[in-house]
Amino acid sequence: MMDKSDMLGVLKKFPALCREALGLNKGLTVSGDITSIVVVGMGGSSIGGQILKMYMKDSKIPVFINRGYDIPAFVDHETLVFAISYSGNTEETLSAVKAAKDKKAQIIAITSGGQLEKEVEKIIKVPPGYQPRAAVPFLFFPMMGVLYNSKIIEVRNSDLNEMMQLLQDSEYYVEEGQRLAKVVKNRVPIIYTSEDFEAVGYRFKTQINENAKFPAFNNVFSEMNHNEINAFQFIERSKFMAFIIRDSKDHPRIKKRFDICSEIMGERVDVEQILTKGKCLLARIFSTIHLCDMASYYIAIEQRVDPTPVEVIEKLKKQLK
Amino acid sequence: MMDKSDMLGVLKKFPALCREALGLNKGLTVSGDITSIVVVGMGGSSIGGQILKMYMKDSKIPVFINRGYDIPAFVDHETLVFAISYSGNTEETLSAVKAAKDKKAQIIAITSGGQLEKEVEKIIKVPPGYQPRAAVPFLFFPMMGVLYNSKIIEVRNSDLNEMMQLLQDSEYYVEEGQRLAKVVKNRVPIIYTSEDFEAVGYRFKTQINENAKFPAFNNVFSEMNHNEINAFQFIERSKFMAFIIRDSKDHPRIKKRFDICSEIMGERVDVEQILTKGKCLLARIFSTIHLCDMASYYIAIEQRVDPTPVEVIEKLKKQLK
Numbered sequence: 001m002m003d004k005s006d007m008l009g010v011l012k013k014f015p016a017l018c019r020e021a022l023g024l025n026k027g028l029t030v031s032g033d034i035t036s037i038v039v040v041g042m043g044g045s046s047i048g049g050q051i052l053k054m055y056m057k058d059s060k061i062p063v064f065i066n067r068g069y070d071i072p073a074f075v076d077h078e079t080l081v082f083a084i085s086y087s088g089n090t091e092e093t094l095s096a097v098k099a100a101k102d103k104k105a106q107i108i109a110i111t112s113g114g115q116l117e118k119e120v121e122k123i124i125k126v127p128p129g130y131q132p133r134a135a136v137p138f139l140f141f142p143m144m145g146v147l148y149n150s151k152i153i154e155v156r157n158s159d160l161n162e163m164m165q166l167l168q169d170s171e172y173y174v175e176e177g178q179r180l181a182k183v184v185k186n187r188v189p190i191i192y193t194s195e196d197f198e199a200v201g202y203r204f205k206t207q208i209n210e211n212a213k214f215p216a217f218n219n220v221f222s223e224m225n226h227n228e229i230n231a232f233q234f235i236e237r238s239k240f241m242a243f244i245i246r247d248s249k250d251h252p253r254i255k256k257r258f259d260i261c262s263e264i265m266g267e268r269v270d271v272e273q274i275l276t277k278g279k280c281l282l283a284r285i286f287s288t289i290h291l292c293d294m295a296s297y298y299i300a301i302e303q304r305v306d307p308t309p310v311e312v313i314e315k316l317k318k319q320l321k
Numbered sequence: 322m323m324d325k326s327d328m329l330g331v332l333k334k335f336p337a338l339c340r341e342a343l344g345l346n347k348g349l350t351v352s353g354d355i356t357s358i359v360v361v362g363m364g365g366s367s368i369g370g371q372i373l374k375m376y377m378k379d380s381k382i383p384v385f386i387n388r389g390y391d392i393p394a395f396v397d398h399e400t401l402v403f404a405i406s407y408s409g410n411t412e413e414t415l416s417a418v419k420a421a422k423d424k425k426a427q428i429i430a431i432t433s434g435g436q437l438e439k440e441v442e443k444i445i446k447v448p449p450g451y452q453p454r455a456a457v458p459f460l461f462f463p464m465m466g467v468l469y470n471s472k473i474i475e476v477r478n479s480d481l482n483e484m485m486q487l488l489q490d491s492e493y494y495v496e497e498g499q500r501l502a503k504v505v506k507n508r509v510p511i512i513y514t515s516e517d518f519e520a521v522g523y524r525f526k527t528q529i530n531e532n533a534k535f536p537a538f539n540n541v542f543s544e545m546n547h548n549e550i551n552a553f554q555f556i557e558r559s560k561f562m563a564f565i566i567r568d569s570k571d572h573p574r575i576k577k578r579f580d581i582c583s584e585i586m587g588e589r590v591d592v593e594q595i596l597t598k599g600k601c602l603l604a605r606i607f608s609t610i611h612l613c614d615m616a617s618y619y620i621a622i623e624q625r626v627d628p629t630p631v632e633v634i635e636k637l638k639k640q641l642k
Contacts, residue, residue, distance in 0.1 A: 036383075043547025058394045062357075062383070067544045068516045069572050074381045091574065092543055133548075188560075195389045206548035213554040215511075215561065217538045222413055223388045226364025227454075227527035230633050233534040234626070239509075239560060240536065251390050253412065253641075260640045264633060305555070312551050312585060319581045320574075 007211065007307040010134045011297055012174075014290050015167035021137035022160065025124055025145030030106050034080045034152060038064045038071060038105070039143070040096045041084035043206065044133035048084055048110075048140035050199035051285060055144070056153060057196065069095040077104040082146075084139050086132035088114020091320075110142050131308070133210055136203075136289070159280035166278050166287045177294025180243075181302050183272045187241045189299075191218040192258075194250045197276075200288050201245055207296035211307040214299060221254050221261070229261060235268045242269055245292075247276045247284060328532065328628040331455045332618055333495075335611045336488035342458035343481065346445055346466030351427050355401045355473065359426070361387045361417045362405035362460070364527065365453035369405055369431075369461035371520035372606060376465070377474060378517065390416040398425040403467075405460050407453035409435020412641075431463050452629070454531055457524075457610070480601035487599050487608045498615025501564075502623050504593045508562045510620075512539040513579075515571045518597075521609050522566055528617035532628040535620060542575050542582070550582060556589045563590055566613075568597045568605060 037056070039049025046067050053063040064072060069092050075081070081100045085093040088111040097119055100107055109120035112128035112135075124146075126138035147153040189208060193201035201218035208216035219228055242265055244258055262271050274291070276284040300307035358377070360370025367388050374384040385393060390413050396402065402421045406414040409432040418440055421428055430441035433449035433456075445467075447459035468474040510529060514522035522539035529537035540549055563586055565579055583592050595612070597605040621628035 042544060046544070046547075060395045062385070062393060062395050064383070067541075069574060072383060073379045074383050209548045209550075209552045213551045215549075215552040215556055220388070223363060223367070225637060226367075226634070227530045228536075229530075229637060230534045230631050231530045231536040233633050234624075235536055253390060256641065257637075260637055264637060303555075310551050312554050313547070316546060316550060316578075316581055316585060320577065 007131070007134070008297055010130060011293050012170060014137070014293065015164065017135070017137040018141065018167060018286065019164060020127070021141035022145070024126060024138065025142040025149070027149060028108065028122060028124060028146050029150045030080050030108070030146065031150070032106075033078050034061060034106070035078040036062050036064065036074070037080045037082070038066050038075060038100070039082045039084065040066045040071065040093050040100070041139070042067055042090050042092050044136060045084040045086055045090065045093070045139055047136050047199065047203050047206075048143060049082065050202065051140050052143055054196060054199050054285065055281060059153065061152065066096060068092055071096050071099045071103070075100060075103045075105050077106070079103070079105040081105045081107045082143050083107055083109040083116060083120060085111050085114065085116050086126070086130070086135050086139060088112060088116035094119065108146060110139055133207065156280070159282050162278060162280050163283040163286050166283045167290055173291055173294045176291055178298045180272065180274070180291075180295040181298030183270065184241060184299050184302065186303070187239055188214070189216045189241055189243055191216065191243045191245065192224065193218070193220055193245045194247060194254050195220045195223065196250075197245060197247055200285060200292070203289055204243070204245070204292035204296065207293055208299055210310055211296040212300040212303050213305050213312075214303055221257050225257055225261065229264070232265045232268050237269050240269050242271045243274055244271060245274045245276065245288060328452070328455070329618055331451060332614050333491060335458070335614065336485065338456070338458040339462065339488060339607065340485060341448070342462035343466070345447060345459065346463040346470070348470060349429065349443060349445060349467050350470040351401050351429070351467065352471070353427075354399050355382060355427070356399040357383050357385065357395065358401045358403070359385045359387050359392060359396060359421070360403045360405065360464070361392065361414050361421070363388055363411050363413050365457060366405040366407055366411065366414070366460055368457050368520065368524050368527075369464060370403065371523065372461050373464055375517060375520050375606065376602060380474065382473065387417060389413055392417050392420045392424070396421060396424045396426050398427070400424070400426040402426045402428045403464050404428055404430040404437060404441060406432050406435065406437050407447070407451070407456050407460060409433060409437035415440065429467060431460055454528065477601070480603050483599060483601050484604040484607050487604045488611060494612055494615045497612055499619045501593065501595070501612075501616040502619030504591065505562060505620050505623065507624070508560055509535070510537045510562055510564055512537065512564045512566065513545065514539070514541055514566045515568060515575045516541045516544070517571075518566060518568055521606060521613070524610055525564070525566070525613035525617065528614055529620055531631055532617040533621040533624050534626050534633075535624055542578050546578055546582065550585070553586045553589050558590050561590050563592045564595055565592060566595045566597065566609060
């Protein structure tokens with residue numbers, strides 16, 4: 001078992017991991033017509049795909065997140081499949097890769113090794129030794145690199161610079177992460193974002209689950225306005241609290257919905273607003289993920305839980321063999 | 322405000338609504354190449370799209386659920402857009418329809434009237450007077466009809482017969498719904514399904530939110546095995562309970578994961594299994610939705626809450642004007 005301080009150390013290395021990840025793709029490209037992109041991966045390895053979907057929102061090429069043993073029926077030789085498994089041994093991903101091969105999809109794997117390395121020809125090898133959830137930069141930026149090399153997406157150097165610049169202020173992430181963690185007070189967080197920022201809300205939820213071993217849920221505006229909001233009629237302040245992650249580019253009506261619902265929800269539970277920082281999308285995504293990662297670490301500390309080991313997953317994996 | 326007994330009355334009419342909905346599409350078809358289907362709708366009006374996605378899992382034509390003000394960038398004249406709003410006045414849907422028109426998509430609206438009826442040429446008009454969440458059969462079967470008429474999907478009469486047959490046993494749904502509701506005991510349900518059955522789990526969650534005004538959450542296997550399962554290390558039996566909705570066609574490894582996780586989760590919370598009934602997919606989907614709808618009604622009764630009105634949504638809508 002790793003030392004408690006390890007997870008904090010790794011989290012603090014997040015900017016360095018981003019920088020390292022940006023250099024990992026050594027000119028790999030895809031050729032021919034690509035009509036869809038499918039990102040195959042589970043848990044921490046699926047977050048990169050969700051970020052890619054956010055980043056490619058304005059692209060004509062749809063991005064699908066595939067979390068399971070099979071792949072969609074439409075996959076063919078014009079589909080680019082990113083197969084992502086940090087360990088390289090995730091059984092769902094290996095099964096989906098087999099299905100993708102049968103359909104002659106173009107496959108690129110991102111992994112630190114394992115069986116996946118043996119199954120796929122085009123590999124982007126990433127450094128081993130991290131918890132998969134801490135390796136997110138390794139699991140996203142190489143994809144971005146391939147798509148940039150293949151002229152499928154644009155990436156501005158100025159955006160990468162802004163992102164790296166914003167991640168440098170390590171004191172801010174520690175202090176703001178600690179402050180956010182103290183708001184939770186042993187109540188179950190429900191995290192809200194716009195539909196566009198769902199990946200960031202989901203990341204925060206899963207980091208609380210894994211680091212703090214604590215329940216947390218996420219949902220999106222405005223879908224929750226049509227159902228989940230009703231739960232706030234009688235919800236108990238002692239049991240739940242809400243985070244709203246707000247982005248400067250949220251649709252004006254989503255902004256208004258956040259304002260109104262903060263008041264409605266605020267009558268029953270404590271509501272904490274998290275505002276994204278930065279101008280370009282990459283900066284807004286990764287600075288918010290870094291902040292929420294830090295907050296999840298300090299939620300673990302507040303709960304007096306060791307953030308690093310995930311004993312339940314290990315137990316499950318053993319029984320699955 | 323409607324009488325308490327109304328929601329139960331409407332829920333009991335579910336089989337009749339299914340039968341009526343099957344007759345609603347009067348030969349409407351789409352022509353030309355359709356390369357993707359986008360279902361635009363919020364809340365109860367989005368559930369139909371989620372069921373369609375389930376139903377078309379093996380189709381080469383991908384189905385996208387669109388819950389928001391905009392539509393995906395790839396939408397063009399080869400995209401079939403189903404615009405679904407029971408009232409016809411859902412602002413997100415009206416905004417998305419405008420965007421779909423600009424992109425020359427083929428649009429078919431399903432609505433009981435409102436502004437949507439004026440905006441779209443091809444309309445399937447459904448009976449007014451229901452709560453949107455009770456109108457789900459009206460919001461799904463007409464889509465199925467269009468796609469069947471257009472030879473995009475197959476629908477077997479024997480499947481429809483099996484579904485209708487299975488829905489007839491009204492005593493079962495009342496008794497089993499009551500039994501499931503009694504298991505909850507004022508604890509927050511977390512509902513699990515396979516990725517394939519996510520729509521059914523999400524429907525149950527939203528029905529608990531709307532009918533019982535009570536928190537409920539849903540997630541899917543095996544994704545939750547990679548993060549949320551860790552929350553069960555310290556979760557409190559007095560605060561949460563879990564439903565697992567299991568289907569006979571679940572992947573063998575998903576079945577095994579359900580078995581193992583029932584034990585792991587069962588050490589901390591009560592876990593209740595719900596087994597889908599029926600042979601064909603339509604029967605399995607709609608009998609389970611009907612059962613969970615009934616359970617959500619009786620959860621409201623257990624919580625001493627009037628299932629029908631959704632006061633918080635009404636308050637929000639007023640403030641949004």
